Amino acid sequence: MNVLILTGKFGMGHYSVSEAINEEIKSKCSDINVDIVDILEYLMPKTSKVIYSSFNVLVTKWSNLYNFINSNNEDYNIKTFNYLFVNKIDKLFLEYKPDLVISTLPISSQYISKYKSIKKLNIPLFTFITDISSHSEWIYKNTDFYCVGDYSIKEDLIKKGIDEEKIFVTGIPVKQQFKNNTVSLHKNRLKEVLIMGGGLGLIPFKEEVFESLNNERNIKTTIITGNNKKMYDYIKGKV
Numbered sequence: 001m002n003v004l005i006l007t008g009k010f011g012m013g014h015y016s017v018s019e020a021i022n023e024e025i026k027s028k029c030s031d032i033n034v035d036i037v038d039i040l041e042y043l044m045p046k047t048s049k050v051i052y053s054s055f056n057v058l059v060t061k062w063s064n065l066y067n068f069i070n071s072n073n074e075d076y077n078i079k080t081f082n083y084l085f086v087n088k089i090d091k092l093f094l095e096y097k098p099d100l101v102i103s104t105l106p107i108s109s110q111y112i113s114k115y116k117s118i119k120k121l122n123i124p125l126f127t128f129i130t131d132i133s134s135h136s137e138w139i140y141k142n143t144d145f146y147c148v149g150d151y152s153i154k155e156d157l158i159k160k161g162i163d164e165e166k167i168f169v170t171g172i173p174v175k176q177q178f179k180n181n182t183v184s185l186h187k188n189r190l191k192e193v194l195i196m197g198g199g200l201g202l203i204p205f206k207e208e209v210f211e212s213l214n215n216e217r218n219i220k221t222t223i224i225t226g227n228n229k230k231m232y233d234y235i236k237g238k239v
Contacts, residue, residue, distance in 0.1 A: 001032045004098035006039045006108035014104045017130045020173035021102060027176065035096050039108040043088050089115045102126045106137040113140035129153060130172060134160065190220045 003025060007018040015038070022034045089111065101123060103109040109127045116123065128147045129138050134156035138146070146162060147170040148154050154167045193213065213221045225232040 001029075001099045002097050003032055003034045003100050003102060004092075004096045005034065005036045005102045006105065006112065007036060007103075008038055008040050008105040008107060014130050016175070017104045017128060017173050018102075020175045021104070021128065023176050024173060035098075037092070037096070039105065039111065042092060043085050043111075085111060086115065086118060098123065100124045100126065102128060103143075104128045104130050106135075109138060109140050109143055113142035116142040128170075128173065136160065190218060193219055193221045194224070195221065196224045 005018045005021060007014045009015050015036075018036045022036060025032055025034050101112055103112060103125065104127075109125070112125050115121070116125065124144045125142060126145045126147060127138060127140075127143045129149065131138070132149055132153070134148075134153045139157070139160060139162065144166065146157060146167045148157065148167060149169075149172045151169055154164075154169055157167055158164055213219065
C-alpha cells in the first residue's frame with residue numbers, strides 16, 4: 001500500500017505533523033510505503049521559494065495584518081487551484097501511485113479535492129487539521145475524513161455541515177521521540193516553563209518578560225526559537 005502525504009513549509013508545523021504521521025504509520029505497519037511531498041515545491045518549483053519567503057515576511061513583519069486577514073476569512077475559502085496543475089498532479093500520482101492521500105495543509109486538501117472531482121477519482125483523502133481552529137480553508141467536499149486536535153474542533157466542523165462519522169479526534173500528531181519521555185513528579189523538582197514560537201520563532205515578548213523569567217530561581221525556562229536566529233541570539237544574551 002502506498003500512502004502519499006502532501007504538505008508545505010508555511011512555518012514548519014505542517015511538515016512536522018507529516019513526519020510524525022509517517023513515523024506513526026511505519027511503527028504500526030512497516031509494510032506500508034509512505035512518501036512526503038511538499039505540494040508547492042512539486043507544482044510550482046520556480047515560485048515556491050518566493051511564496052514561502054513572502055509568507056515569512058508577512059507573519060514576522062506584519063503579523064497584525066496577517067491575523068486580520070485570517071480572522072476575517074474564517075468562513076471563506078480562497079480558491080487558488082489552477083487547471084494547469086491537473087497535468088502536474090497527474091504526474092505526481094503516476095510517480096507515487098498512492099492508494100491513500102493525507103493532507104496536512106489547506107492548499108493540498110483543496111487541490112486534491114478538486115482533482116478528484118475533475119478525474120472522478122475515489123481515492124481516499126484524509127485531512128489532518130494542524131491548526132487549533134476549524135477555519136473553512138480546511139473544508140472541501142471531496143475530503144473523506146478529517147482528523148482534528150480536540151473535540152471543540154469536531155463540534156465546529158459538525159456545525160459547518162461535516163458529517164460526524166467523517167471526523168476523528170486524534171490530537172495533533174507528534175514524533176515518537178516525544179511520546180516516551182517521563183516527567184518526574186518529585187515535589188522538589190524545578191517547575192518548567194516551555195515557550196514555543198513555531199518554526200519561525202514568533203515570540204513577541206518584551207524585555208521585562210525575559211528578565212522576570214531569568215530571575216525566577218525555582219523555574220527552569222526553555223524557549224524554542226525555531227529558525228529565528230535573531231531571536232535566538234537576543235535570548236541567549238539575556239540568560
